[in-house]
Amino acid sequence: MAAASTSASAAPSSSSAEQDALRALTFQRLHPKTYLERFLAEQIRPDGRDLDEWRDVSVDVGSISTADGSALVRLGSTTVVCGVKAEVAEPELDSPHSGFLVPNLDLPAICSPKFKPGPPTDEAQVLSDRLNEVLVSSGIVPTYSLCIEPGKAVWVLYVDATCINYDGNAFDATLLAMVAALKNTRLPKATYYEVTKRTTCSRKVQEPLQIGRLPTSFSFGIFDGTHLLADPTSFEEPLLDTTVSVVLDETGGLTSVMQLGLGILGADDVLNKCIDAAKDAWRKTRRDVYGAS
Amino acid sequence: MAQSNFDRRRINGPEESYQPIFEHDEDERETRWKPGNPRKGRAPRNIRPIFLKAGLINQANGSAYIETEKTKIACAVYGPRQSKTTVYSEKGRLNVEVKFAPFSCTKRRVPIRDAEDRSVAVQIQQALVPSLRLELLPKSTIDIFVTIIENDGIEGCIAAGSVAASVALADAGIEMLGLVASCSAAVVGQELWLDPTNEEGQAASGSLVLAAMPALGTVTSVWQTGSMTPAEAIQGMEACQECCADIHTVMAQSLLENAQNT
Numbered sequence: 418m419a420a421a422s423t424s425a426s427a428a429p430s431s432s433s434a435e436q437d438a439l440r441a442l443t444f445q446r447l448h449p450k451t452y453l454e455r456f457l458a459e460q461i462r463p464d465g466r467d468l469d470e471w472r473d474v475s476v477d478v479g480s481i482s483t484a485d486g487s488a489l490v491r492l493g494s495t496t497v498v499c500g501v502k503a504e505v506a507e508p509e510l511d512s513p514h515s516g517f518l519v520p521n522l523d524l525p526a527i528c529s530p531k532f533k534p535g536p537p538t539d540e541a542q543v544l545s546d547r548l549n550e551v552l553v554s555s556g557i558v559p560t561y562s563l564c565i566e567p568g569k570a571v572w573v574l575y576v577d578a579t580c581i582n583y584d585g586n587a588f589d590a591t592l593l594a595m596v597a598a599l600k601n602t603r604l605p606k607a608t609y610y611e612v613t614k615r616t617t618c619s620r621k622v623q624e625p626l627q628i629g630r631l632p633t634s635f636s637f638g639i640f641d642g643t644h645l646l647a648d649p650t651s652f653e654e655p656l657l658d659t660t661v662s663v664v665l666d667e668t669g670g671l672t673s674v675m676q677l678g679l680g681i682l683g684a685d686d687v688l689n690k691c692i693d694a695a696k697d698a699w700r701k702t703r704r705d706v707y708g709a710s
Numbered sequence: 711m712a713q714s715n716f717d718r719r720r721i722n723g724p725e726e727s728y729q730p731i732f733e734h735d736e737d738e739r740e741t742r743w744k745p746g747n748p749r750k751g752r753a754p755r756n757i758r759p760i761f762l763k764a765g766l767i768n769q770a771n772g773s774a775y776i777e778t779e780k781t782k783i784a785c786a787v788y789g790p791r792q793s794k795t796t797v798y799s800e801k802g803r804l805n806v807e808v809k810f811a812p813f814s815c816t817k818r819r820v821p822i823r824d825a826e827d828r829s830v831a832v833q834i835q836q837a838l839v840p841s842l843r844l845e846l847l848p849k850s851t852i853d854i855f856v857t858i859i860e861n862d863g864i865e866g867c868i869a870a871g872s873v874a875a876s877v878a879l880a881d882a883g884i885e886m887l888g889l890v891a892s893c894s895a896a897v898v899g900q901e902l903w904l905d906p907t908n909e910e911g912q913a914a915s916g917s918l919v920l921a922a923m924p925a926l927g928t929v930t931s932v933w934q935t936g937s938m939t940p941a942e943a944i945q946g947m948e949a950c951q952e953c954c955a956d957i958h959t960v961m962a963q964s965l966l967e968n969a970q971n972t
Contacts, residue, residue: 481860482780484813494768498859500813506727519723523821525809527786527855529769534807534855537719549721573727577812577821579857581784582767605730618730651769 478601486602490594494584499594516563516571529583555632562627566609585650630666635695663695757905764881764968772882776874780862785874789852802847806835837872837921843885865894888923891954895946920950924958
């Protein structure tokens with residue numbers, strides 16, 4: 418991206434189209450809000466989409482052999498890799514039949530110039546927490562199914578997602594990646610031996626996880642109290658006052674809704690509109706996103 | 711055994727959890743490599759096929775993704791950008807940061823950065839610094855971020871990481887003297903094997919990583935660990951240098967394809 422700005426300084430023969438592109442890029446950097454307003458006035462967004470259009474999703478599972486389950490999701494340009502690692506632990510004293518599901522999202526410096534290397538930023542922490550809430554409330558992996566021996570040994574599923582390219586809407590992309598990775602996970606058959614007080618796993622027998630509901634999320638943003646944008650990009654995200662995320666399960670039923678900010682568009686409350694738009698988008702594009710099996 | 715690390719910035723699991731222990735498998739014992747056996751699946755001087763693509767991360771100034779069978783690495787370059795320090799520096803700074811994804815190794819890696827991340831980063835930096843024209847970028851820093859998505863042999867990771875970083879730097883348009891290609895080798899028994907996997911690296915008595923600029927015919931860095939005779943080390947370096955010339959062709963090809971597609 419920086420290369421474009423240095424090349425225009427050279428030749429007098431650089432075409433006017435290149436100069437226009439440079440002017441547009443400068444305007445976008447200096448006045449992002451006005452830039453977006455000009456586009457929305459024409460009912461279109463800077464990347465060419467309609468206001469209610471969703472980016473294409475591609476899900477690729479099982480490519481990482483060191484993980485027990487893995488998925489790579491591309492939501493437009495936003496790329497998230499998720500891997501599931503299973504370890505064995507002792508259950509909590511007050512819930513001897515429950516295993517653990519530990520999701521985490523990492524937004525490292527590689528994915529965007531706005532993240533600096535170091536401990537997780539506020540954004541990463543908030544997203545991890547929201548993902549944890551959705552995974553727990555949707556019951557994707559019932560914790561009793563992770564029990565090896567009540568009170569002695571249970572599975573701990575570490576679901577770690579790393580964003581490789583951040584172009585907005587990391588929440589939707591990460592939820593897709595985590596659910597796809599869990600669906601892809603195969604655990605070795607484990608047996609707890611009372612005599613040695615150890616758990617041993619079989620190399621030969623592997624079982625898939627017991628999967629409950631499969632949540633998928635649809636995020637929206639409200640710009641300036643006037644426009645509702647579906648699936649915001651990284652350019653649009655900082656300019657939004659309100660974000661709404663609607664989570665649906667594999668039957669199109671509502672699982673959860675999260676809203677940050679005032680949900681008013683003009684004079685109407687926008688929440689029901691978002692839920693309907695999400696169900697519509699689910700029917701059109703995401704019904705089979707997790708595949709048949 | 712995992713130590714208890716309560717990290718208040720992440721969702722935590724139980725205090726302690728253990729990597730699953732597998733039963734003894736007699737068949738596996740039979741198929742494991744023993745001294746005197748030939749290499750499994752490849753000739754000793756063959757490297758794993760490389761898939762290399764530039765420009766996958768559009769948020770960065772330059773980026774590359776490399777895949778060699780089971781090693782998968784993504785690399786992004788941000789820069790040149792202003793140095794955060796107030797000290798004036800005539801030459802630009804090259805800052806390399808390496809991160810292993812928690813699911814990249816057989817045993818889960820805790821997200822806290824440790825010494826292995828740092829040592830891989832230093833080796834990649836040493837391989838790249840001689841190739842860049844940092845004297846043209848005073849007061850600036852070039853940040854290279856490497857994320858290792860899957861790890862099959864640490865020497866292979868260092869080599870692949872250097873290759874990806876060099877392609878990403880070229881993709882970012884940073885002036886350089888030449889592309890840096892890198893290759894690893896290991897001494898297993900009496901033989902020299904190029905590009906060892908994790909299993910082969912563990913059976914090896916010594917290993918070597920060499921980074922070179924084939925366009926100029928110079929070597930930028932050599933790291934040798936473990937035990938090998940000086941003759942084996944020289945033999946290894948020569949084999950790696952020959953291999954770097956082939957890797958350079960793959961790198962140039964991927965940059966050309968990327969330029970033609972945009």
